[in-house]
Structure formats: structure tokens, C-alpha cells
Amino acid sequence: MARFPVIRLGRLLIATVLEELRDSDAVDLREELSEALEKTGALGVLLDLSAVEMVDSFLGRLLGDVALCAQLLGAHTVVVGLRPAVAITLVELGLQLKGVHTALNPEKGSALLRSLIARDGHAKRPNGR
């Protein structure tokens, strides 16, 4: 079963983490999202973590890596659905999700992505995908 199905919706990729990630799953997530960005030319990644009960320093760093890889591939990343308990733990742990935009829920996250993409102001991809 897919641990994090990735679907394409227009210019966005939507990835939903469905279950507790082992370290190697988190690395797979970064690679699969990067490959999907390359394949689809999507301009934004919406990463739904509402099912995730814990983000430790490893997963936190991976999220930063996902955003950096996406940026190098011309896409913005917005993490949505962080649980309050996870947010508090992240702050206490001292983790800063550098380069990672966040939004409360998928609706606000996709609106943020659209505005980030609009702010870029030009079609990044010559084929206009």
C-alpha cells in the first residue's frame, strides 16, 4: 500500500502521508516527490501531514530537504495539517522548518501555493505545463 499517495491536480502535486514514516520512507518521499515534479512540471507541492502524530529532528530535516529539492526543481512546497501537538513539539525541540511554508489545512495551503506561483509571475516551464 502506498504510504504517501501523490496525485496531480492542475499545476499542483498533492501528497498525503497516510501512516507513520520510518526514516527510509521519509527519504523515499523526498525522492518520489522530486521525480514526480520532474515528470509533471508541477509548480507546487501540497504535503498533507494531518495523519502524522510525530515529527522528530530527522523527519523535520527531511521536510526541509523536500522543500529545497522542490525549489531546485522550480516548485514551492506547503505543508498542511500539522497537528497542534506536533507543532508544539517541533518548537520545543528547536526545529525550524527552514524554507517550508505551512498552512492550516489543504484549502488554505492550495490558496497559498497558487499565490506563490502567481507571484513568480511567469511560466517557468516553456511547455507551459
Next chain:
Amino acid sequence: MVVEASVGIAGEDDIVAARQLARETAKGLGFGMVDQARIATAVSELTRNIVRYATEGRGNAVIRTLSGPDGRRGIEVVVTDDGPGIADVEQVMQEGFTSGNGLGMGLPGTRRLMDEMDIQTALGSGTTITIRRWRR
């Protein structure tokens, strides 16, 4: 009643098993969602250190319930390995210090998530880290 369980740590699946067991134990003790997340995260950090740094990446995590003299309930996790040990505990407790490919926030971050943390270590004789959190 004290409940105790032990998880052998030898790989990333065991990190997940240990933190899930710690979370379930904390939930059973009546800890709230934030404390459950704190405890699971702390156990994840400490058991990952074993997989990363201990000899052959092996060690052990014991999770047990506590009853304080004042009737308070708590959870204790003792994470042990017979790895190389920590040369300078003060140094690893400093913000931003990292000896390997970590983020340098593992131990100080874990300390902040818990009420108590104790580190017993010596070069060549492994490390035992005990963390506790009490119900408010």
C-alpha cells in the same frame, strides 16, 4: 501497578516500534495529546541515536510506568547501548553540537521535551539515558 516493556533496538523499524509503544503507554497513563507527542518524539530521538552511533547500531529501550510518592503518575524510558560512549556530555548537551550527521539538537531538544533526563556514559562502556515525564 507498574507496567514495563522492553524493545530491542537494531534498526529503523524498532525506532517506530519503541516510539509507538511509548505513545500508547503514555496514552494509557492519561497523558494528553501534546505530552504523547513529546514522549514519542523523545523516544524517537534517543533510539535513532542508537541506530546511528551505537556499536552495530544495537541497543535497548525499556518503557515503564511510574508512581510518584505524591500519587502522580509518570512514564520513564531507559535507552541503553554498549556503543562507544559519549566523550563529553556537556558538549553534546550544547545547542547546535553534532558529532555526526545529526542536526545537533537531538539531546538538548529531547531534554526540553521531558521533565527529567539523566545520562550515564563513559568512553568505551556505552550509554544509558533515562528520561521521565510526569502527569500534571
